[in-house]
Amino acid sequence: MRKEVIxxxxxxxxxxxxxxxxxxQNADAQIIAIDVQPLDNDxxxxxxxxxxxxxxxxxxxxxxxxxFEIRTIFHLASILSTKAEYxxxxxxxxxxxGTLNLxxxxxxxxxxxxxxxxxxxxxxxxxYGLPDLVTKEQxxxxxxxxxxxxxxxxxxxxxxxxxxxxxYQKHYRQLAVDKASHTIDFRSIRFxxxxxxxxVPTGGTSDYAPEMIHSAAQNLPYTCFVRPxxxxxxxxxxxxxxxxxxxxxxxxxxxxxQVYNVTSFSxxxxxxxxxxxxxxxxxxxxxxxHSNRQAIVDSWPAQVDDTAxxxxxxxxxxYNQDQAFNDYLIPTIRQRYIQHS
Ligand code: AKB
Numbered sequence: 001m002r003k004e005v006i007x008x009x010x011x012x013x014x015x016x017x018x019x020x021x022x023x024x025q026n027a028d029a030q031i032i033a034i035d036v037q038p039l040d041n042d043x044x045x046x047x048x049x050x051x052x053x054x055x056x057x058x059x060x061x062x063x064x065x066x067x068f069e070i071r072t073i074f075h076l077a078s079i080l081s082t083k084a085e086y087x088x089x090x091x092x093x094x095x096x097x098g099t100l101n102l103x104x105x106x107x108x109x110x111x112x113x114x115x116x117x118x119x120x121x122x123x124x125x126x127x128y129g130l131p132d133l134v135t136k137e138q139x140x141x142x143x144x145x146x147x148x149x150x151x152x153x154x155x156x157x158x159x160x161x162x163x164x165x166x167x168y169q170k171h172y173r174q175l176a177v178d179k180a181s182h183t184i185d186f187r188s189i190r191f192x193x194x195x196x197x198x199x200v201p202t203g204g205t206s207d208y209a210p211e212m213i214h215s216a217a218q219n220l221p222y223t224c225f226v227r228p229x230x231x232x233x234x235x236x237x238x239x240x241x242x243x244x245x246x247x248x249x250x251x252x253x254x255x256x257x258q259v260y261n262v263t264s265f266s267x268x269x270x271x272x273x274x275x276x277x278x279x280x281x282x283x284x285x286x287x288x289x290h291s292n293r294q295a296i297v298d299s300w301p302a303q304v305d306d307t308a309x310x311x312x313x314x315x316x317x318x319y320n321q322d323q324a325f326n327d328y329l330i331p332t333i334r335q336r337y338i339q340h341s
Contacts (some may be wrong), residue, residue, distance in 0.1 A: 001068040005030040005048060008057050009102065010077030012037045014199040015122060015211040018241040019074060020046050030070060031099055035061075035077070055098035061105050070109045072118040072248060075102050080294060080297050081126050081154040083203030088153040095157035096164075103168045107186045120248050122240075123162050123190045123259060125233060126155030126205075129299045136298060141305035144190070152205075152297045162188050169258070169274050187247050188259040192233035192266075192304065194240050195324070197332035205296045206232055216276045216283035217333045225290035228270035231302040235264035236324045237319045243309070250313035260309040265321035266302055279330045 006023065010016050011033030017040070024046025031047045033039055039050040053060045055077050064070070078145045084091030099121075106117040129149035130136040139147065143160040144277035165186035165323055173179050193206030200214050208224050209232075214223035235243075243262045267275075267286070276282055283331045319328055 001065060003030055003048070004071050005068045006033045006072045006076045007032045007034070007068075007070045008076060009034050009066065009073070009098075011035045011043070011047075011050065012039050013076055013078075014194065014196050014201060014237065015076045015240060015244075017043055017199050018196065019076070019244060022241050022245065030096050032064065032070075032330045034064075034084065040253070041295040042236065044057055050170075055101055058101060063272055065109060065112075066107060068200040069113060070105070070117060071113075073102060073106055074120045076101060076122060078122075078157075079154065080202070081124075081152045082205045082207070082293060082327055084154040084157070084294075085152060085296075088162060091153045092157060095154065096160060097216045099161045099164060103164060105185065107168055107172060110182040110184055114182055116182055118248060119165060119168075119184045119186045120187065120219075120244060121161065121188040122244070123158045123188045124155065125190055125192050125300050125304060126150055126152055126275065127159040127162065127190055127202060128156065128301050128304075130301060131299075133298055138300055142261075142301040143305045144257065144259055144308065149299065152296055154245045158190075166258055167290075180193050185252060186258055189243055189245075189247055189309075190259060190261050190304070191240055192235055192263050195234055195331050196237035196328060198336065199237075206234070206300075209234055209286055210265075212269075212272060212276055212285060213329055213333055216280035216285065217337045219280070219282060219284075221284040222286075224269055224285060224287045225293050226269050226287075226297050227289045227294060228268065228273065228287055230269045230294070230297055232297060232300055232304070233266045234324075234326050235262065235297065237316060238320050238328065239264055239313060239319055243315060244319060246313055246315060247309075254312050257308060260312070260315070261304040262309050262317075263304045263306050264317035264319060265324060267321060271324055275325050275330075279325075279334075284296050
């Protein structure tokens with residue numbers, strides 16, 4: 001009998017660290033972790049198997065199917081928005097073809113098992129594209145079906161993969177005589193900028209917030225690449241993991257849609273700066289807008305409407321802005337660098 005497992009891709013990333021650390025508290029959780037990077041020891045200890053491999057490697061994925069009964073997939077692997085712009089074609093391969101590989105695997109597993117494999121897919125506010133700052137300011141809380149004209153390869157990939165998930169769940173092999181009897185249960189969240197106290201970001205355009213805090217805590221000079229008035233929705237990583245697990249466990253009949261917004265607080269870069277300077281008075285922070293990265297952030301909504309998530313599966317963040325900084329980020333990050341000093 002094959003072991004029933006949870007497959008996590010992009011396992012060594014920021015969200016992977018948070019998710020595995022949380023799932024690992026349940027001794028019964030059988031986690032298969034895959035990443036192109038070796039898994040850090042602090043999360044590898046929670047995994048039944050950690051595989052250093054590529055989701056583009058179909059043979060590797062085929063071997064996973066042979067050995068494990070995959071019940072849930074958290075497909076976290078992705079090349080984020082800034083890094084993707086330096087090599088859009090590679091980003092497309094990883095973000096789209098990699099996702100296609102995982103969706104095929106999930107459908108095959110669903111047919112073998114005679115029940116739907118849950119496919120949990122973190123999308124992003126990068127799926128939105130507002131044409132200019134006036135529109136961004138006037139748009140208010142953007143709903144899931146508004147302003148879907150992303151301007152980054154990453155955002156386009158995320159939006160397309162949302163549609164791929166819908167296709168594999170509802171229309172895959174629609175003309176076949178033996179139309180798939182069991183298919184996947186695709187569920188997705190469009191995350192805002194995420195800030196973790198225990199990991200640092202790599203390659204995102206919302207990274208200015210976590211980078212500013214982590215740099216200040218290490219007394220390292222930091223140049224913020226967006227204007228002070230730049231506003232984005234954010235949440236702290238514990239709330240992002242909470243949202244993933246709430247959506248995964250929600251009764252399917254409660255879900256009115258496959259893709260949900262979630263959010264917590266929407267500060268300007270200047271508001272973040274003032275909080276950080278208050279916590280770390282010696283911090284050396286200057287603002288120097290990087291015009292191209294600024295244009296990406298200006299195309300993302302200042303706020304999103306997460307009414308559907310609150311209504312369908314009881315979404316509610318644990319941390320508002322004050323709690324995020326005062327109860328989680330500042331004390332935890334300060335402690336992290338004292339320990340590492
Ligand atoms: C990025 O900046 O690319 C990500 C995101 C907003 O999805 N953090």
